Amino acid sequence: MKELNYPKVFMLLAGLSLATLAVYRVVSLRTDTFFDFLLWNFFLAWIPFLFSMAAYGLDKRKVSGLLLLPLGIAWLLFFPNAPYLMTDLLHLTIRKNIYFVDGVVQSRYWYDLITLLLFTWSGWLTGFFSLYQFQSVIFRRSNLLLSWIFVLAACALGGYGVLLGRVYRLNSWDVLTDRHQLYQLVVDSLNRQSLFFSLFVAAVLLVIYATLYFLLNGLGTGSVQAYSKGGKR
Template identity: 40%
Template sequence: MPLFVAALSGPRLRRRLSLLLVLGASLTLSVVLITFRVLLTKQLLFVFLLWNLFLALIPFGLSSMLGLAAVQLRARVLVPAGAVWLLFFPNAPYILTDLFHLEPRPGVPYWYDLALILSCAWNGLMLAYASLLDMQALVARRLGVGAGWGFAAGALLLSAFGIYLGRFLRFNSWDVLTNPFTLFYDILQRLINPTAHPRTWGVTLLFGAFLILGYATVRLLGRAGEEPGE
């Protein structure tokens, strides 16, 4: 039996399939809500959320593949692969900030747009947490539980910083390749002179705290459900 098949045998395989089923159903709901709105209004206003959901799927897909192949991969492959994952990871929780687009609009009830954007934001957050769970387990297996939690907290803080870069400075993940000098200059300016950029660190710390507490809550809820008698 291949190693990646053995790694997901038994209860772990069932949990993974259940997760994929629930995430798939939740993503389908978001797609249906967006599609129905387009058909109702003949406007493409929220179609960009489909692209954002696709970007949110990238880190989840990468972490899933790394988790399956982790036994067979060496550190010199895992480290750059993990760096690519970290580069795309902020795209998942970034969808939370699409709530900025919520406002009353004619032709569609306000509550419908609220449900639509919340559905997409929820999916982005859950894809982020599911992906981070895979990566934390990968780090913990190689470096220990403490290192795994340190990695998770660091990734979420960096993700919050990435949310700031994307929402307020309008950078994308691929700007590392297409516009690296401007990106690195703007980051360096905020590191060298943090007091001149209070919004940068306000957004980073506030969203970072929110993401870390949310992730810890999800982890604890998952463990509570695994206790005997549940």
């Protein structure tokens, strides 16, 4: 796996997040503040990246894997908050009465759609970079195969987490504060429809993450090496 410059990655994600918030501010001033809940959801999408950065930094210092385990568990609990942002597009349907008036699409529809897509893009990118960080940690401590098994498990958890969050309205911290509710929701969600939904979302996450992984590790390597060996041309 390619080693990334994570201080630069952090600055990139922070800049993208600030741009996303600025766009939302402009749109909300022009329309309304209905989508203020996106700010909290976006904050939750950042938490996995903070956990992965901490784990990545500790791993670079060769600390024991037992010290990384709590960070890994916390990351797994909060990772679904990143893909969950996609489901907020649902509110475009809920508010359709104000977007379509007498058969005419109102301009605010496009403002809200673009804002939601930007939040989704920023949140997903932050979540996927956190997944890449943890895959790097596992890769360094084991091998590439085990690191990809972890990715598969994380995407599966992400798909199931989106189901629990959107359909069953479960929060990440409910796992720690309300175990009885968690157990009941798990039992209720064990059906064919929920399984298909979870696997569908997991497959989408895997496809997008694999694309990002390939872009980071597979494109441009040959040309850069040729340039470095052959000198200026």
